[in-house]
Amino acid sequence: MSELQRIAEELDAADPLAGVRGSFVLDDVTYLDGNSLGALPAHVPARVEDVVRRQWGELRIRSWEESGWWTAPERIGDRIAPLVGAAAGQVVVGDSTSVNVFKALVAAVRMAQEDGRTGAAAGPVRDEILVDATTFPTDGYIAESAARMTGCALRPVAPAEVPSALGDRTAAVLLNHVDYRTGRLHDLPALTAAVHAAGAYAVWDLCHSAGALPVGLDEHGVDLAVGCTYKYLNGGPGSPAYLYVRRDLQPRFDSPLPGWNSHAEPFGMRSDYAPASGALRGRVGTPDILSLLALEAALDVWDEDGVSVAAVRTKSLALTDFFLRCVGAYVPDGRVESVTPAAHAERGSQVALRCDDAGEVMKRLIERGVVGDYRAPDVLRFGFTPLYVGFADVERAARVLARTLSG
Numbered sequence: 001m002s003e004l005q006r007i008a009e010e011l012d013a014a015d016p017l018a019g020v021r022g023s024f025v026l027d028d029v030t031y032l033d034g035n036s037l038g039a040l041p042a043h044v045p046a047r048v049e050d051v052v053r054r055q056w057g058e059l060r061i062r063s064w065e066e067s068g069w070w071t072a073p074e075r076i077g078d079r080i081a082p083l084v085g086a087a088a089g090q091v092v093v094g095d096s097t098s099v100n101v102f103k104a105l106v107a108a109v110r111m112a113q114e115d116g117r118t119g120a121a122a123g124p125v126r127d128e129i130l131v132d133a134t135t136f137p138t139d140g141y142i143a144e145s146a147a148r149m150t151g152c153a154l155r156p157v158a159p160a161e162v163p164s165a166l167g168d169r170t171a172a173v174l175l176n177h178v179d180y181r182t183g184r185l186h187d188l189p190a191l192t193a194a195v196h197a198a199g200a201y202a203v204w205d206l207c208h209s210a211g212a213l214p215v216g217l218d219e220h221g222v223d224l225a226v227g228c229t230y231k232y233l234n235g236g237p238g239s240p241a242y243l244y245v246r247r248d249l250q251p252r253f254d255s256p257l258p259g260w261n262s263h264a265e266p267f268g269m270r271s272d273y274a275p276a277s278g279a280l281r282g283r284v285g286t287p288d289i290l291s292l293l294a295l296e297a298a299l300d301v302w303d304e305d306g307v308s309v310a311a312v313r314t315k316s317l318a319l320t321d322f323f324l325r326c327v328g329a330y331v332p333d334g335r336v337e338s339v340t341p342a343a344h345a346e347r348g349s350q351v352a353l354r355c356d357d358a359g360e361v362m363k364r365l366i367e368r369g370v371v372g373d374y375r376a377p378d379v380l381r382f383g384f385t386p387l388y389v390g391f392a393d394v395e396r397a398a399r400v401l402a403r404t405l406s407g
Helices: 003-013 018-023 043-064 072-084 096-119 135-152 159-165 189-198 247-252 277-281 291-296 300-304 310-329 356-365 389-403
Strands: 091-092 128-132 152-157 169-178 201-205 224-226 243-246 350-355 373-375 380-383
Touching: 003 291, 003 310, 003 389, 018 300, 043 291, 072 091, 072 243, 072 277, 072 291, 091 277, 096 135, 096 169, 096 201, 096 243, 096 247, 128 135, 128 159, 135 152, 135 169, 135 380, 152 159, 159 169, 159 189, 169 189, 189 201, 243 247, 243 277, 243 300, 247 277, 291 300, 310 350, 310 380, 310 389, 356 380
Parallel strands: 128 152, 128 169, 169 201, 201 224
Antiparallel strands: 091 243, 224 243, 350 380, 373 380
């Protein structure tokens, strides 16, 4: 046994979250792709079977009330809320991340433009949207469409340059909390404060941070936020996303997708639209009940195992530190380069390594039982989900990577 293997064993033995691993369906594969799709919580299949066989199969339409289907979007939103640092009543679950980005960004611009019309002193028209230049492509596509719809110019800006790029024409800023390629963690508190100082609204994409590290939406006064649930929240493939609307902004939240599910009288079938109160304004159409309730079951892991986001963050940093240490010890000099920041304050829960022929390298890693993923043109991406990844997994992944790169 090598020295690093021995250290991994000791770290696993002392890990307060080690017991949570048993709550997931895992095998001998070293799974480091939870930043794309989280592992299956072991109790979810039985819960889904109940939804299908009893709630749908026996109760049928009665389940909208008797099984709580109708209230599921806000009920499950309230369970996600503490994981992103929000009080109850501000998160609603439904639709995809892309759809929620569109809702949030258009609503943010509308509020900014309304501010300009109703303020004490008229100023320049708020007709510019800043978007994270390194964003996941879909966010950029959505931002471009939102800009056209609202008569705004779209300006891509690196997150670090946002404070200097803000101006009196800026309406809204769309940013990613963690860069999906590099794993860089951006400064949500400081950037949100800068956006507010400029009189604009901040919209944050939390896809790569929720369930992996503290977010603090309420603490830092974030206006609107969105995120998926199939990564670190382990909700399953295509599980619905969520939308956060800060409580004091809810009366002004003007969704560009008003649907019957967000109407004040959803069963009134009125021809004129009157929005519901609170976060329910973020709803649109009929909830996707099967995937929604699978997500609800998946969230039980946090409650039943007594997991705190702070404990997850502590382990996440320890895992990524140890992985970088093992890579440094095992991989020959010059074969890989970490593009993930070394500083804890700037690191999410993944490590991205640049190397030649990265796509083929990842293919061979997967064949050898280490599952990460590849991002063009040259990045190996490894995600560390502290709920089920251990230090022995980390050591093995680095060792197999070294062997793979050596031929």
